[in-house]
Amino acid sequence: MQVTNQVYQIQGVDVLDIAGQFGLPLYVYDADKIIEKVNELRSSFTGVNLKIKYAAKALTNISILRLMRQQGTELDVVSVNEARMGLLAGFEPQQILFTPSGVAFAEIEEAIELGLQLNVDSLPLLEFIGRQYGRAVPVSIRINPHIAEGGNIKIQTGHADSKFGISILQRPEIKAVTETYGIPVVGLHIHTGSDFKNADAFLRGAEVLFELAADYPDLRFMDFGSGFKVAYKEGDHVTDLADLGSKVSRAFQAFCERYGRELELWFEPGKLLVSECGSLLVQTNVVKENPSRTFVHINSGLNHLIRPMMYDAWHDIVNVSNPTGDEKNYTVVGYICETDTFATDRNLPEVRPGDILAFKNAGAYGYMMASNYNSRPRPAEVLVYEGQPYLIRRRETFDDLIRNQVDVPVLNAVTV
Ligand SMILES: *Cc1c(COP(=O)(O)O)cnc(C)c1O
DSSP states (O other), X not given: OEEETTEEEETTXXXXXXXXXXXXXXXXXXXXXXXXXXXXXXXXXXSSEEEEEEEGGGOOOHHHHHHHHHTTOEEEESSHHHHHHHHHTTOOGGGEEEOOSSOOHHHHHHHHHHTOEXXXXXXXXXXXXXXXXXXXXXXXXXXXXXOOOSXXXXXXXXXXXXXXXXXXXXXXXXXXXXXXXXXXXXXXXXXXXXXXXXXXXXXHHHXXXXXXXXXXXXXXXXEOOOOBOOOSSTTXXXXXXXXXXXXXXXXXXXXXXXXXXXXXXXEOOSHXXXXXXXXXXXXXXXXXXXXXXXXXXXXXXXXTOOHXXXXXXXXXXXXXXXXXXXXXXXXXXXXXXXXXXXXXXXXXXXXXXXXXXXXXXXXXXXXXXXXXGGGOOOOEEEEEETTEEEEEEOOOOHHHHHTTOOOOGGXXXXXX
16 A cells, blocks of 8 residues: 555555445455565576465465466465365466375375375374375475574474474484385475574575485475565564575575486465555544543454464554544554454554554455454455455355354243
C-alpha cells in the first residue's frame, strides 16, 4: 500500500472502496507485491539452477497458489491436504515437496500415492520407507544441522533441541538405513528457522549439507529451506537477498564442481513472498479513555491475527479512514475475552469509532492461523490482481460455525 494524497491504494484501488465492497474485517492481498518478491528472489541468484518452492502454509488460498504457479514457483507443503490444494491449483505432484514433522505413516503413504516428493524428517520414517517401499521411493532427507538462528524461540527449528529433522550427528545411521534398503536419496534439506539476518547463517547450513553430500552420489537437489527475514516495522533488519544470492550462488557452484554434477538449488520461502502483500482491514467499535491509556477496540481479535499475541509480532497500523488526524497514543485491542492486544502505546492519527484500520504485513500466517474462537466467523479474503479486487474466500457465517456440530436428540429433553 502506498499513500497517494492520503488515499490508501492497492494497485490504484482505494482500500476504503474495497472495505465498502466486501465488508470488514477483511484480509486484502496485493498480487503485484507477491510477483515482485518472487522476481526479486529469483534475480538474486546467478549461474545456478534455482527452484523456488513456495511454503504453502504461509498463505494457502488456492488463488494464491495459482498465482504462484503462474509465476513459475513450485511448492513446499507440510500436510497432504496442503498438497491436495496445490494439485487443485494445477501443480504436478512432482513439483510438490512434502516436508512433514512427525506425521502418521498413513499420511506418508497418501503422499507417496499422490506422487509427491517426500522429505524424510526422522530415522523411524526412513526405516519405514525402506521396509515398505525398498528402492521404489526416492527421498530427500531433512537434516538438523544444529545451528541456532532466527528470531522468536518458537520459530527456531535448527538448534540441537529442536524436534525438526534428523541430527547431523546421526550421519552414520542415515547412511546405514539408506544402504540397507537401497533407498535412493535425491535431495538434502535444511530449514533452520525463521528470521535469519544474514547470508552466513544460510552458508553455515549449506556447508553441513555439502559435506554430507559425499555419502550420496545420486542427489538431484539441495534445499536450503527458508528463514528469510522480512521487515515488520521501519528500520527492521531484513535478509539482504542480493548478498545472500551472490554468496550462496558462488558457494553452490563451487560445491557442484567438487560434486561433479550440477544440482538444483531449492529455497522454500513463505513469509518472504506473502507477508508484505497482505493487510488485515478492521473497523473501530469503541474508543475507550481510561485514566492511564486510551483503548481502541476493533471488530477483530487474536482469532483473526494471532501473531502479536503468539510471537510478540509488530504490525504497522494505518488509520485508513482518518490518515490526517492529529497523532494520539493508543493501545489497540481485539474483542476476544482474554488478553488480546495488537499494539501497546502506538501513535496513530486520531482514531474515532467507525474508523478503518489496516494491520500491514499480515499476508503470512495471518488468515492461516485464524480460528473460530469465541464463535467468531473468519474474515473474507480479497486479492487485488491487475488492478481488480477479487473475492478469493467468502466470509464465514453462523452456519459455518455449526456445520459440523451433531444434534443429539436425547439431549433435547429437559429432565429437571
Ligand atoms: C514454515 C516453513 C517454511 C517457510 O518459512 P518462512 O519463514 O515463512 O519463510 C519453509 N520450509 C519449511 C519446511 C517450513 O516448515
